[in-house]
Amino acid sequence: MESQNINPIQNQTENIDVKAILWPYLIHWKAFVISVFVGLTIAYIYLRYATPIYQASATIQVKDDKRGGMSSELATFSELTKMSGIKNNVENEIEVLRSRTLMEKTIKDLNLNVSYLRNGKIKTSDVYKNTPIEIVWIPNDKEKAGSIIIESSNNEKFKIVDNNQNTMGEYGYLETITLPFGKIMVQKKAGKNYNKNFEFKVNFQPTKNLIGKYRGSLNTAILGKNTSILELTLTDEVPEKAEDILNTLIKNYNQDAIEDKRFVAQKTSRFIEDRLNLLAKELSDVENEVESFKKENKLMDIETEASLFRENASAFEKSAIENETKINIIKTLQQYVKQADVEDLLPANILSTEETASPLIEEYNQLVLMRTKQLKSAGPKNSVIVQLEQKIEALKANIEASLKQSLVNYNIVKRDLDAQRSLLSGKLANAPTQEKVFKEIFRKQSIKDAIYSYLLQKREETEISLAATEPNAKVIDKALAYTNPIAPKKQIIYLAAFVLGLLLPAAVIYIIQLMDTKIKSREDIEKNTTIPIVGDVPHAADDEALLVEANSRTNTAEALRIIRTNLNFLLTEVPNDRAKLIFVTSTFPKEGKTFISVNLAATMALSEKKVLLIGMDIRNPKIDSYLNVPERGVTNFLSDKTNKSYKDYLVKIENYENFYVLPGGIIPPNPAELLMGKKVNELFDAVKHDFDYVIVDTAPVSLVTDTLLIAHHADAFVYITRANFLEKAMLALPQQLYVQKKLPNLSILVNDTNIQKGYGYGYGYGYGYGYGVEVEQKPWWKKMLKL
Numbered sequence: 001m002e003s004q005n006i007n008p009i010q011n012q013t014e015n016i017d018v019k020a021i022l023w024p025y026l027i028h029w030k031a032f033v034i035s036v037f038v039g040l041t042i043a044y045i046y047l048r049y050a051t052p053i054y055q056a057s058a059t060i061q062v063k064d065d066k067r068g069g070m071s072s073e074l075a076t077f078s079e080l081t082k083m084s085g086i087k088n089n090v091e092n093e094i095e096v097l098r099s100r101t102l103m104e105k106t107i108k109d110l111n112l113n114v115s116y117l118r119n120g121k122i123k124t125s126d127v128y129k130n131t132p133i134e135i136v137w138i139p140n141d142k143e144k145a146g147s148i149i150i151e152s153s154n155n156e157k158f159k160i161v162d163n164n165q166n167t168m169g170e171y172g173y174l175e176t177i178t179l180p181f182g183k184i185m186v187q188k189k190a191g192k193n194y195n196k197n198f199e200f201k202v203n204f205q206p207t208k209n210l211i212g213k214y215r216g217s218l219n220t221a222i223l224g225k226n227t228s229i230l231e232l233t234l235t236d237e238v239p240e241k242a243e244d245i246l247n248t249l250i251k252n253y254n255q256d257a258i259e260d261k262r263f264v265a266q267k268t269s270r271f272i273e274d275r276l277n278l279l280a281k282e283l284s285d286v287e288n289e290v291e292s293f294k295k296e297n298k299l300m301d302i303e304t305e306a307s308l309f310r311e312n313a314s315a316f317e318k319s320a321i322e323n324e325t326k327i328n329i330i331k332t333l334q335q336y337v338k339q340a341d342v343e344d345l346l347p348a349n350i351l352s353t354e355e356t357a358s359p360l361i362e363e364y365n366q367l368v369l370m371r372t373k374q375l376k377s378a379g380p381k382n383s384v385i386v387q388l389e390q391k392i393e394a395l396k397a398n399i400e401a402s403l404k405q406s407l408v409n410y411n412i413v414k415r416d417l418d419a420q421r422s423l424l425s426g427k428l429a430n431a432p433t434q435e436k437v438f439k440e441i442f443r444k445q446s447i448k449d450a451i452y453s454y455l456l457q458k459r460e461e462t463e464i465s466l467a468a469t470e471p472n473a474k475v476i477d478k479a480l481a482y483t484n485p486i487a488p489k490k491q492i493i494y495l496a497a498f499v500l501g502l503l504l505p506a507a508v509i510y511i512i513q514l515m516d517t518k519i520k521s522r523e524d525i526e527k528n529t530t531i532p533i534v535g536d537v538p539h540a541a542d543d544e545a546l547l548v549e550a551n552s553r554t555n556t557a558e559a560l561r562i563i564r565t566n567l568n569f570l571l572t573e574v575p576n577d578r579a580k581l582i583f584v585t586s587t588f589p590k591e592g593k594t595f596i597s598v599n600l601a602a603t604m605a606l607s608e609k610k611v612l613l614i615g616m617d618i619r620n621p622k623i624d625s626y627l628n629v630p631e632r633g634v635t636n637f638l639s640d641k642t643n644k645s646y647k648d649y650l651v652k653i654e655n656y657e658n659f660y661v662l663p664g665g666i667i668p669p670n671p672a673e674l675l676m677g678k679k680v681n682e683l684f685d686a687v688k689h690d691f692d693y694v695i696v697d698t699a700p701v702s703l704v705t706d707t708l709l710i711a712h713h714a715d716a717f718v719y720i721t722r723a724n725f726l727e728k729a730m731l732a733l734p735q736q737l738y739v740q741k742k743l744p745n746l747s748i749l750v751n752d753t754n755i756q757k758g759y760g761y762g763y764g765y766g767y768g769y770g771y772g773v774e775v776e777q778k779p780w781w782k783k784m785l786k787l
Helices: 002-006 018-026 027-047 075-081 090-097 100-110 208-218 239-297 309-338 359-372 383-427 431-466 490-515 522-528 555-570 593-605 634-639 669-677 677-690 706-713 729-738 780-785
Strands: 054-062 114-119 124-125 132-139 145-153 157-163 166-173 177-180 181-189 199-204 218-222 230-238 473-481 533-538 580-586 610-616 659-662 693-697 714-723 746-753
Touching: 018 027, 018 490, 027 490, 054 166, 054 239, 090 230, 100 208, 100 239, 124 522, 124 693, 166 177, 199 580, 208 218, 208 230, 230 239, 230 473, 239 431, 239 473, 239 555, 309 383, 309 431, 473 746, 490 729, 522 533, 522 729, 522 746, 533 555, 533 693, 555 593, 555 746, 580 593, 580 677, 580 706, 593 693, 593 714, 593 746, 610 677, 634 669, 634 677, 669 706, 677 706, 677 746, 714 729, 729 746
Parallel strands: 533 746, 580 693, 580 714, 610 659, 610 693, 714 746
Antiparallel strands: 054 230, 054 473, 114 124, 114 199, 132 181, 145 157, 145 199, 157 166, 177 181, 218 230
């Protein structure tokens, strides 16, 4: 049984009291209301003056060879010209749209390096195009940022002021002005009103700074898994600016793609034109040779004479001519590839599609175009350029090897055809020598004529591709900005402010509770000890009397009356023919031990019982702080050698019929020895027969042994614990004294509790409303403001 009493946790249930957990927060509801109000006010001010962010979106369809390409009226021309050698896919085109080069061109086209701001009372807003002037900025070599203020002087003049409000000068329109960050020229916009005075702050930003800003706000998304439709979105403070950036970006993207295709077509066209000029001369020479041969041999119609032979050998001759044509084209292309530099494009459609070199030439041209683009923003020694050049050289070697292999193949065919020609020569042994010579001349003429016709066809196809170059992207929806800003989001801001308004005081209260190790209420006593609680005394108001009187209806008075009743239950085993001795002690001074002793004695005296209050805290007597008593008392009686009675030191309290006090007396040099003397026994034996109740104010038990020396005289001990003062860890001391029974009939009284913040039995309600007492009912707003 004894071991069960040592651990108070064993006697407690594990039920979670939700109301007890929430009570510390509920009693501070005003803090939550104020915090939420402040949070919502800050949110309102923030939303009132925050710069809204708008989003513009555009939808385009990108030509994608992997996903079926782009439906276009120009598809017929694409099939005819076969100039769509540069293949596209959506992923590549997304990177092109997000490229620095394309964004840089867009920024320069829209003159976004120069921004116009109007200063308000609190915030500054971007007016974008809504200005009567336009500034052309030529940055210096360093291309650093800067800002100025332009104020109109009159219809023809304006002033420039720096950020320190120093006037830099007065200038006219279209005048070149030199500033630390470059040269500017201010010009009027057509159709604007110049009679009205204006003032703008103008910011000048280098292009490289804006590229990162707008690329970061640009987003691309593919609409659908198997489609080539892209949605472009861009955010900015000015919706009109966001729309212009997207529209210009798409326009530049299409223009860039068209220029790339035209560049390849123009290169091919020049190559074909050069070859046509050369072949025209060669064909003219062959035709002159035919004419000379016929004149010399007086031949009129050799073909009619040899018609039968040609009918039999037409298929063979056709094969020989086609093979020779291919050999000549490959040799010509080999020579061009060998002489081509790293920036030169190769003819894209000279070879037939069956040739292995044809796709290699297409890939080679893509790399050359990519290198040309990169050189616009990077130096020739840049790692990307070097890698591209290495790939170009490797691909060029592959093309040369492929052409060489093709030439070997066609030569094999040629040898085979020559062998067959030797067989036919035997059959033609009887043919005239003139016809043999003529056929050789005719064959050369046919080959040259076939090549010439082939190149003429390719020239027409190239010219068609130049005239009908299709864009890479078809605009489905032009850029349009939403009327409502996407940021800041009012609902989210207000919700966050509301939640933070709740969390902030809750966190503060939680931290305070976490760090606060002092007892607060009787519940802390019940959790940490198994000692019975006799009651609790709430915090006394400043205007309350220090001593309980007969007509007192204060919380303290009512609490002491309850404690008086509870003590009677603890003292039921004490005989009725003698006084009941109640000792009052505490752990430390300043816990209200003397206050409770004095007022408990006064409360019992009001119940028509004869009560004696003895001050046994002889090291630090405090009864005189509450009652008007002399300095002589217990110590004088205990140290007296003249056999005086304790009654000689008694003091009767005014206004109380049965309230007597035996003060502590003069502080002695040997308090422990006095309390160990025989006269202490004599004192308690005497008062038992003269009074109904004896309240003894003793010393704190944690500091001195005085209380333990006289503890055996007590019928009951009231152990005072002061709320918000005593550490919870110190409750181990009364628990130990209780278990070891060093203080008989021990009970705990919780002093100085807060009835406004309390929760639970004993102090969650007011004591001061006694029966028959009229209480003023205050309206809710007075209770809230504590009026």
